[in-house]
Amino acid sequence: MNALRRWARLALGMRSFVRTGQMGDGRESACADHVETHAAPGDIDAALSAIDGFAVREAVLVNVGVEKGALLDAAVRRADPALALELGTYCGYSALRIxxxxxxxxxxxxxxxxxNAEVARRIWTHAGVADRVTCVVGTLGDxxxxxxxxxxxxxxxxGSVDLLFIDHDNSAYLSDLLSIEQRGWLHRGSLVVADNVRIPGAPxxxxxxxxHEGTRWHTVEHKTHVEYQSLLPDLVLESEYLVGS
Ligand SMILES: C[S@@+](CC[C@H](N)C(=O)[O-])C[C@H]1O[C@@H](n2cnc3c(N)ncnc32)[C@H](O)[C@@H]1O
Incomplete structure (x- = not known):
């Protein structure tokens, strides 16, 4: 399918996505089928490549993608987490990268x-990480x-959350971060990575x-691009928590 048609199909699916978390044409479960048939069991790299291949050639997915995924990988390595918390699973791609x-x-x-939880669990099971990657169905605003x-x-x-990746509803980024801060789950040095800060935007x-720069947080703004293309600019924010012990 050509690129223009794939992006047009994504635009058509966005109404369904906002309501249900899926594009409405079965692409998310088709992605899990694709991973199960194209990646060797237990091979995380192969599972991620299969998802990327599906997103580029079959149907666009709203994963963090390759370019922003590399920023996430680097932050994860810096945080060296025992526990990582993510908001927004979708097909489980970024959790697999983490x-x-x-x-x-x-x-x-x-x-x-x-x-989506079901799709992600299928992929994590196939990739061999289901014993340490868990999807919790819910929302912090409930x-x-x-x-x-x-x-x-x-x-x-x-103090147990070493890395937090925020990639769900842009209008809930701040309120959900504040809920986590209020519970005291972060510690000095915890890293929080937020995707899509420019598109769709989390002003x-x-x-x-x-x-709160330099007082509660120290933030680096990474200039990057929207997933699976190189024209539309996006921003990923990486923030270090400066409070606590
Ligand atoms: C952009 S996708 C996440 C992509 C995923 N992090 C990745 O890169 O592979 C956003 C996901 O957040 C979910 N979502 C939206 N609002 C949410 C909320 N308030 N709480 C939890 N999940 C939410 C959607 O259903 C969707 O699966």
């Missing part, structure tokens, strides 16, 4: 769509239920980081 960059980390990923589940059932506690989040 698991690859931190081979002994536990990764918890929060996703509101149960259908009045505390998901936060309580992360604490009670998944062992997230004071409140960016302003918050600028206002």
């Amino acid at each position: 698991a690859r960059a931190a081979p002994s980390a536990r990764v918890l990923s929060v996703e509101f769509s149960a259908a 009045g505390g239920r998901t936060l309580d589940s992360l604490a009670g059932e998944h062992g997230v506690g004071p 409140e989040y960016r302003r918050y980081m600028r206002e």
Whole structure:
């Protein structure tokens, strides 16, 4: 399928995506089928290449992608996490990158769509990381239920989150970060990486980081591009938490 048609199909799917977390044409479960048939079991690199190949040749996916994924990998290596928390699982691609960059980390990923959780679990199982990468179905804006589940059932506690990757609903980036800060789950030196800060955009989040530069946070703004193309600019923010011990 040519590139123009693939991007037109993505634009058509965006209404469904905002409502349900999926594009509405079955591409997410087709991606899991593709990984299962094209990547050797237990091979994380092969699973990631299969997902990238599917996104480039079959149907565009809203994964962090290759260029921004490399920024995420570098931040993960800097944080060297025992526990990484992600907001926004989709097909499980970025969680897989985090698991690859931190081979002994536990990764918890929060996703509101149960259908996406199922796709991601299939891919993680195939790639051999399902014992340490977990999807929690929910959203941090649900009045505390998901936060309580992360604490009670998944062992997230004071100072335990070494790396946080924010890649879900741009309008919830700041409120969800503040909920995590209020629970005391970060420690001095925790790294928070936020995707899509320019497109679709998270201006409140960016302003918050600028206002607290050098006091609560130290942020580096990485200029990059929207996933799977090289024309549209995007921003990834990498912020180090300066509070606590
Ligand atoms: C851009 S995709 C995540 C991509 C993924 N991080 C990757 O790079 O492979 C955003 C995901 O966040 C989910 N989502 C949207 N709003 C959410 C919320 N408030 N809480 C949890 N998940 C949410 C969507 O269903 C979608 O799967």
